Amino acid sequence: MRKLGCEEAGPLLEAFEANELDGVTSLAVEEHLDACPLCQQRRRWNAEADASLRRLAETTPAVSSGLRARVLAIAQIERRVIPARFQYAALAMAAVIIALLAIASLWHFSTPDAMAFVENHISTLAKSEPVELRTSDAFEAEQWLRARLPFAPIVPRTPDYRLVGARLCEVNRARVAFLLYERDGNRVSCFVSADSQTRLRGFDATAANRVRLGTCDGKNVAAWDADHSGYLLVGDLPRESLVAFANHATRKIPQQPTGL
Amino acid sequence: MSWSSSNEQARDYVELIERCLDPLHRTALRLTGNPTDAEDLVQETCIRAWRAWAQLREPAGARAWFFQVLRSAWLDQLRKTARRPHLVAMAEAAPEAMAEHAPLPNVADAAERRMLEQAFDEEVLAAMNELPEEERLALMFQVFGGLSYREISDALGCPLGTVMSRLHRSKAWLRAALVEYAIRQGIIARTPAREEGESHA
Numbered sequence: 350m351r352k353l354g355c356e357e358a359g360p361l362l363e364a365f366e367a368n369e370l371d372g373v374t375s376l377a378v379e380e381h382l383d384a385c386p387l388c389q390q391r392r393r394w395n396a397e398a399d400a401s402l403r404r405l406a407e408t409t410p411a412v413s414s415g416l417r418a419r420v421l422a423i424a425q426i427e428r429r430v431i432p433a434r435f436q437y438a439a440l441a442m443a444a445v446i447i448a449l450l451a452i453a454s455l456w457h458f459s460t461p462d463a464m465a466f467v468e469n470h471i472s473t474l475a476k477s478e479p480v481e482l483r484t485s486d487a488f489e490a491e492q493w494l495r496a497r498l499p500f501a502p503i504v505p506r507t508p509d510y511r512l513v514g515a516r517l518c519e520v521n522r523a524r525v526a527f528l529l530y531e532r533d534g535n536r537v538s539c540f541v542s543a544d545s546q547t548r549l550r551g552f553d554a555t556a557a558n559r560v561r562l563g564t565c566d567g568k569n570v571a572a573w574d575a576d577h578s579g580y581l582l583v584g585d586l587p588r589e590s591l592v593a594f595a596n597h598a599t600r601k602i603p604q605q606p607t608g609l
Numbered sequence: 610m611s612w613s614s615s616n617e618q619a620r621d622y623v624e625l626i627e628r629c630l631d632p633l634h635r636t637a638l639r640l641t642g643n644p645t646d647a648e649d650l651v652q653e654t655c656i657r658a659w660r661a662w663a664q665l666r667e668p669a670g671a672r673a674w675f676f677q678v679l680r681s682a683w684l685d686q687l688r689k690t691a692r693r694p695h696l697v698a699m700a701e702a703a704p705e706a707m708a709e710h711a712p713l714p715n716v717a718d719a720a721e722r723r724m725l726e727q728a729f730d731e732e733v734l735a736a737m738n739e740l741p742e743e744e745r746l747a748l749m750f751q752v753f754g755g756l757s758y759r760e761i762s763d764a765l766g767c768p769l770g771t772v773m774s775r776l777h778r779s780k781a782w783l784r785a786a787l788v789e790y791a792i793r794q795g796i797i798a799r800t801p802a803r804e805e806g807e808s809h810a
């Protein structure tokens with residue numbers, strides 16, 4: 350076996366200590382170490398550095414329960430990944446879609462996209478606290494929003510969905526109200542804006558009550574106009590459920606007690 | 610795409626993230642230096658990993674994969690905040706030229722030893738943060754992520770030899786910081802060889 354000099358053995362020292370060398374090289378380094386006081390000394394200092402690194406690793410605080418819950422929920426919130434076995438077909442399809450989109454965008458590119466709402470829905474639901482105001486009281490949410498927005502959104506009441514709360518956000522350069530609803534563990538975002546959202550790109554069907562329907566990024570989207578506002582729902586629910594939500598929302602709002 | 614395949618993926622994701630979360634978080638915390646940024650970085654990493662889940666072919670490669678995603682999320686964040694424009698090669702610190710002949714004397718007293726260890730930990734942490742980003746990542750992935758050389762090479766997208774030299778240089782840098790500290794504190798004597806080669810800031 351060839352003897353190693355310091356200039357060869359030195360750079361291998363760390364890999365030797367980490368057990369990452371092949372048997373022959375490892376033996377050669379070991380032999381050099383036996384004979385070289387300088388490299389022995391380097392090992393000594395490496396051991397000090399390693400001990401420090403180990404202590405630093407051990408004293409790192411554990412993952413908070415909030416973070417753990419948030420990252421585990423990501424797969425539930427975002428059911429949108431293409432299975433590996435469909436990847437090639439998906440790539441080919443994507444190429445066709447990109448070509449079609451390129452053509453479509455020649456006509457369409459000045460119209461904003463419903464996608465912005467879907468993205469907002471996804472990123473908001475990934476937050477540890479998706480709402481700024483936590484309330485199940487639609488009236489309280491309305492008061493809160495009116496104090497903060499240049500228009501007065503009506504918060505939809507539907508018996509099947511529980512209101513979780515509200516937040517303000519900006520989508521397609523407009524300030525809009527974000528309302529979060531929940532039903533059987535499914536979360537639905539309802540955006541309320543001063544302008545209609547039914548003309549956005551991304552819709553491909555119209556249901557009763559003139560509810561526009563579309564699917565963006567795996568999420569179903571429904572938009573309609575009511576009470577001088579534009580409403581847009583995003584969720585993992587089937588389209589019919591979103592239409593049912595919209596039908597409830599566009600019914601006459603029960604009168605709040607006067608004086609409030 | 611069927612719901613069941615999506616559910617299977619979600620199950621795989623949860624299983625693998627359970628295994629990798631602690632090392633990812635440990636690494637993120639040392640990378641960012643504060644708990645809030647670390648949580649954001651881990652969350653961003655997991656969102657990106659899930660969105661690109663189909664690219665993960667082998668569950669065995671999941672650990673390296675998560676760290677690869679962590680790296681790209683971290684570098685994006687650095688670019689955005691224009692923090693640490695630290696990607697240039699390390700200055701000619703030449704820690705190899707500094708003779709580390711002087712052995713660290715044995716500190717028998719437990720309290721004294723603890724104080725020395727504490728000081729060493731601080732020196733090592735500071736020295737680690739002075740490393741060029743890719744060397745820092747290689748070292749942190751090894752130490753806090755528990756990655757093997759092969760996994761680091763996958764995560765950083767560089768050959769094994771590069772990992773080896775990055776880790777060697779990083780370790781030499783930490784060693785130099787400790788030696789320098791020991792000399793400053795009068796724990797060991799300055800050797801003639803070191804005086805010649807002294808250039809590290």
Ligand SMILES: [Zn+2]
Pocket residue numbers: 354355356358359381385386387388389
């Ligand atoms: Zn040697």
